[in-house]
Amino acid sequence: MKQYLDLCERIVNEGVWVNNERTGKRCLTVINADLTYDASKGEFPLVTTRKSYYKSAIAEIIGYLRGYGNAADFRALGTKTWDANANQNDVWLNNPYRKGEDDMGLCYGAIGRNFPKPDGGHVDLLKQIIDDLSRGVDNRGEILTFYHPGAFHMACLRPCMYSHHFSLLGDTLYLNSTQRSCDVPLGLNFNMVQVYVLLAIVAQITGHRPGQAFHKIVNAHIYEDQLELMRDVQLKREPHPLPTLKINPDIKTLKDIETWVTMDDFEVEGYQFHDPIAYPFSV
């Protein structure tokens, strides 16, 4: 929690105003932040200085792992967070590749689970990684990437947290996740949860102990219409101790994640939080 609040303070104190053409808004911005979550100690990185909707965040990452490319599938899993990008952005609404209501196009898991090969066909990057890690193999390239510049024109948004690199040391699993662009009040609140859950659940289904997750952010920003709430409300609050996350131990395979897992399989214990803050969202 301290590293999140330190990043927010740093943006407020040292950030530089940058015009963003896509949203038409100005963002107070810093470059480079490195956050670490220690899953071996069960340090679940949940924001406590406002109510955090962690089930919604977990639904997003499970949807990516399932290869979803449709906001209705995300809603069925428990999050409405893709509705706006799928259905309210004029550039995407006018894109000839958009396949109707709720389509998000080729992004996130829709790419990573079905990555096009230049010589034809596709690769399921996640399945390859799970198969290797389950055999105790780390080939030093266990990278789940959602980043395909050749598909950007076929998606509602480029992936923000675009790369997840797994490593094995003995029986401990590590994760390095990289994010190119980060909406710190809204997105990061979710992304921290997602990095932790990704490490914890992949460790669980491949039979390893979760170690540390290293989360690299390149462009970290606060939108102009979020600044006052962050500076004058959220940053004035005292954080509570971190809660712990319990994942249903019956989840044992990638197939389980793909077929029956719901948000009821994730329980947070000991979550103390301050009142909700409704930050404006930029489509």
Ligand SMILES: Nc1nc(=O)c2c([nH]1)NC[C@@H]1CN(c3ccc(C(=O)N[C@@H](CCC(=O)O)C(=O)O)cc3)CN21
């Ligand atoms: N501008 C922007 N910021 C983001 O963080 C973001 C995007 N766009 N587009 C793609 C996804 C969608 N994400 C989102 C979208 C909405 C919320 C949001 O509204 N969160 C509220 C309520 C969540 C709920 O009730 O489920 C929050 O208070 O956290 C969070 C992340 C993260 N991403």
Ligand SMILES: O=c1ccn([C@H]2C[C@H](O)[C@@H](COP(=O)(O)O)O2)c(=O)[nH]1
């Ligand atoms: O997981 C996510 C997804 C999105 N974001 C934020 C970061 C930016 O504010 C927008 C995306 O805009 P771009 O113009 O494509 O950079 O969404 C996030 O923080 N986390």
